[in-house]
Amino acid sequence: MRTIYAALVLALGLLCVGSAGAEPNQIVVEKAWARATPKMAVTGGAYLTVTNRGPGEDRLLNVTSPVAEKIQVHAMAIDNGVAKMTQLSAVDLHPGIPVVFKTGSIHMMLLGLKHQLKEGETVSLTLTFEKADAIEVDARVLGIGATGDAGSQAGNGN
Numbered sequence: 001m002r003t004i005y006a007a008l009v010l011a012l013g014l015l016c017v018g019s020a021g022a023e024p025n026q027i028v029v030e031k032a033w034a035r036a037t038p039k040m041a042v043t044g045g046a047y048l049t050v051t052n053r054g055p056g057e058d059r060l061l062n063v064t065s066p067v068a069e070k071i072q073v074h075a076m077a078i079d080n081g082v083a084k085m086t087q088l089s090a091v092d093l094h095p096g097i098p099v100v101f102k103t104g105s106i107h108m109m110l111l112g113l114k115h116q117l118k119e120g121e122t123v124s125l126t127l128t129f130e131k132a133d134a135i136e137v138d139a140r141v142l143g144i145g146a147t148g149d150a151g152s153q154a155g156n157g158n
């Protein structure tokens with residue numbers, strides 16, 4: 001028994017050494033949330049902040065989730081008073097500059113929702129980058145009228 005335990009500890013130790021030896025993931029994903037959807041809705045929105053903490057340029061290439069057939073990154077602009085969404089094929093991540101996905105701006109569009117997104121649950125999002133390792137985050141599902149994660153809502157006094 002003791003031998004097995006020792007072998008396990010050794011194996012875990014080697015795993016840690018192995019991952020520390022690889023390139024550290026220099027992308028940080030924070031404040032992920034998704035908006036609750038009405039029943040039968042087939043699209044939803046997800047938002048988060050991505051920061052490239054590395055020294056070099058990187059790009060967000062793809063986002064997937066088990067709850068959606070696919071996810072597109074959309075930019076939103078007001079053109080003659082009309083909000084227009086355009087799909088982005090990639091998002092540039094300049095070193096040290098956070099990219100904030102938010103309502104009325106750049107956002108993730110969940111297409112082909114497999115079930116209703118209910119407030120309080122979490123939605124897994126996997127982000128794939130040009131250079132950094134993929135990152136999986138859990139986005140909290142906030143109410144249909146939400147405009148940000150709980151932290152930023154608290155500061156929304158005006």
Ligand SMILES: [Cu+2]
Pocket residue numbers: 074085107108109
């Ligand atoms: Cu959109």
